[in-house]
Amino acid sequence: MLSQRPSPVPILFMVLCAMPASAGDLNVVLPMPESKRYVSECGSCHTAYSPTYLPARSWRKLMLELDRHFGEDASLPQMERDQLLAQLEVLAGDTPRAVPAIAARNARVAVTETPVRVTEMPFFAFMHDEVPAAIWRRAKVGSKGNCIACHPRAEEGRYFEREIQIPK
């Protein structure tokens, strides 16, 4: 009779593949909203972050308070706002379309909290814990939310370790 117990080798392999290597490379392209308006609207002032970085409740809060967006009025016509929000919600970090390794870390945020900064999420801290403070202060980096400064293809959802270019 064949044993029902699965072999530990493929399981170990799967676990290793799912784990970020060292400081980490997910080896996946993060989901981005289909509409080009997401990058053209949100991306004019800051990196257009992948929706997988925040839970759906966070995107709802952000998009419903665009008139008070980190001290700026970033309001959009309601129809456009609703279209973008729908695309963010469906790819958010607590949905079936989320990137599992990111969602697992960010699940440490209590469901009673509604975080609004990608840079304050557990996954961000985990991935950037080796980055010296002096790099964040460089003129071409300047803020932790400026993902695209070091991840040139961030707005295509690409954060591969091999594509990182830290500006001088």
Next chain:
Amino acid sequence: MNKLLCLLCLAVPLDAMADSPTQILAQLQASAGTSASVERGRQLYHGKFTGEKAESCATCHTPNPKDVGRHVRTNKVIDPLAPSVNAARFTDMAKVEKWFKRNCNEVLNRACTAQEKADFTAYILSLK
């Protein structure tokens, strides 16, 4: 025949949507009811106002509108404003008005007048 149809599909929306910077300036001047002044636009661009985060257009767009700027808070790169170095600028009236609305509020703490918009645009378009 198919090829011709494809060409038509491509040509029609582009033609209908795109304005040239000089057309945009003409529309802004028409709204202002007077001709624009490059010199007044220069003063507006470089002037210092009461905006808490950005006191001048140059804060983000740099003292030279042909240079790459940076958002004052996020530090994200802002492509040059001058159409002479960035052909995408001043080609979509809705976009132009959107950014006047946002940035005049940020820098001047009020909306810009039609005259100011025309002057500003005349200055930016004068940079070759």
